[in-house]
Amino acid sequence: MAALGAVSEGDRDALRLVYQMTSAKLFGICLRICGDRTSAEDVVQSVYLRVWDKAGQFDATRASPVTWLATIARNAAIDWKRSVAGRPIAAASLDEGKADQVADDAPRADVLLLASERNARLHHCINTLEVRTGACIRAAFFDGMTYAELAALEDVPLGTMKSWMRRGLLKLKECLGDG
Amino acid sequence: MDEPLTPEQDRDALAAELALGLLDGDARAEAQRLRLSDRGFAAQVAAWEARFAGLADDVAAVTPPKELWDGIAARLPAVERVVSLETRLNRWRMAALGSGALAAALALVLLTRPDAAPLPAAQAPELAVARIEGDSAATVVRARYDGSEGVMLLRIEGLTPGELAPELWVIPAGGAPVSLGQIAPSGTARLTMDADMRALVKDGATLAITLEPVSPVPHAAPSSAPIAAGKITII
Numbered sequence: 001m002a003a004l005g006a007v008s009e010g011d012r013d014a015l016r017l018v019y020q021m022t023s024a025k026l027f028g029i030c031l032r033i034c035g036d037r038t039s040a041e042d043v044v045q046s047v048y049l050r051v052w053d054k055a056g057q058f059d060a061t062r063a064s065p066v067t068w069l070a071t072i073a074r075n076a077a078i079d080w081k082r083s084v085a086g087r088p089i090a091a092a093s094l095d096e097g098k099a100d101q102v103a104d105d106a107p108r109a110d111v112l113l114l115a116s117e118r119n120a121r122l123h124h125c126i127n128t129l130e131v132r133t134g135a136c137i138r139a140a141f142f143d144g145m146t147y148a149e150l151a152a153l154e155d156v157p158l159g160t161m162k163s164w165m166r167r168g169l170l171k172l173k174e175c176l177g178d179g
Numbered sequence: 180m181d182e183p184l185t186p187e188q189d190r191d192a193l194a195a196e197l198a199l200g201l202l203d204g205d206a207r208a209e210a211q212r213l214r215l216s217d218r219g220f221a222a223q224v225a226a227w228e229a230r231f232a233g234l235a236d237d238v239a240a241v242t243p244p245k246e247l248w249d250g251i252a253a254r255l256p257a258v259e260r261v262v263s264l265e266t267r268l269n270r271w272r273m274a275a276l277g278s279g280a281l282a283a284a285l286a287l288v289l290l291t292r293p294d295a296a297p298l299p300a301a302q303a304p305e306l307a308v309a310r311i312e313g314d315s316a317a318t319v320v321r322a323r324y325d326g327s328e329g330v331m332l333l334r335i336e337g338l339t340p341g342e343l344a345p346e347l348w349v350i351p352a353g354g355a356p357v358s359l360g361q362i363a364p365s366g367t368a369r370l371t372m373d374a375d376m377r378a379l380v381k382d383g384a385t386l387a388i389t390l391e392p393v394s395p396v397p398h399a400a401p402s403s404a405p406i407a408a409g410k411i412t413i414i
Contacts, residue, residue, distance in 0.1 A: 170195075
């Protein structure tokens with residue numbers, strides 16, 4: 001069974017390589033959502049442990065590896081955020097600056113390259129929506145805001161918020177033009 | 180007034196709501212159930228997740244502290260998980276081959292690992308893996324074959340125990356199924372394969388599971404369609 005041991009080492013090394021190539025991106029995302037380094041570090045650790053368990057579920061026909069990892073990181077950070085009792089629903093959390101206050105390294109060039117095309121298109125399409133709908137999409141993505149919370153924040157009935165968002169989301173998809 | 184959404188639009192919007200995390204309480208639980216039970220819906224949710232992931236592109240990368248990896252490594256399980264990991268890495272390799280720049284870089288690194296070098300074609304495979312999946316996402320059997328000992332290790336999840344027993348078949352490309360025997364509906368199994376069987380473990384051959392009447396000896400042929408199947412990959 002010596003081969004098993006060797007492969008096991010190899011697997012671990014492979015996860016490490018994945019970590020080396022993606023951890024700055026995922027840490028950035030977790031930091032942006034969690035707001036503090038200690039929590040972001042905890043979440044990032046849990047993310048790679050989850051990746052270790054879930055890598056078999058990765059489906060290349062649906063997403064690139066980086067997108068898949070970023071989604072796991074975002075969802076884990078949002079889960080963390082929701083589990084923190086008494087989370088403030090603050091308009092201040094809508095602003096963009098949080099992560100920027102923390103010293104950052106330049107993103108890898110290859111990540112930037114991928115990001116810039118997709119990003120430009122997504123921004124363009126979100127900007128074709130009502131300003132409020134776009135802000136709500138961002139608040140849901142980065143702050144884990146639910147319909148109920150968004151409705152309270154915008155001071156509109158729940159049904160109105162749902163109706164705005166559902167139509168906005170379908171319009172967004174149409175604009176992105178990916179089916 | 181806006182026209183009401185069509186049922187298709189309604190379902191797609193639900194997928195978006197779940198992906199973005201807008202739902203809570205019962206609505207969220209219901210959508211999660213649908214995601215687990217309906218592959219089409221699960222694909223819609225995944226497509227929305229990929230769309231929204233573009234938002235994360237805005238976020239600057241920040242190098243985590245060096246100790247962070249040590250914390251992860253310390254919590255990784257040891258050798259016991261080897262079976263499923265093999266599959267994972269192959270998934271990574273395949274995935275990376277079909278994707279963007281970073282993916283390609285990952286693929287390059289993974290493919291050039293010295294221990295991942297392909298074996299000469301004439302030689303019997305040392306190591307082979309397969310992931311045998313059913314229609315239900317929960318049914319996953321991971322197989323790992325060690326050619327040096329002719330042993331196939333299986334890790335079985337998500338089969339429902341019943342009157343019929345799961346039976347494992349190897350199907351050579353273009354050939355008839357050959358039974359490797361019956362397996363338990365869950366847990367791990369270790370099959371020692373004789374020389375004839377070993378010769379069937381080849382790249383492109385399929386491992387499949389059917390449900391068969393309980394029998395101490397392997398059946399000559401399957402009596403029904405497979406409930407799960409997957410290709411063998413030589414590594």
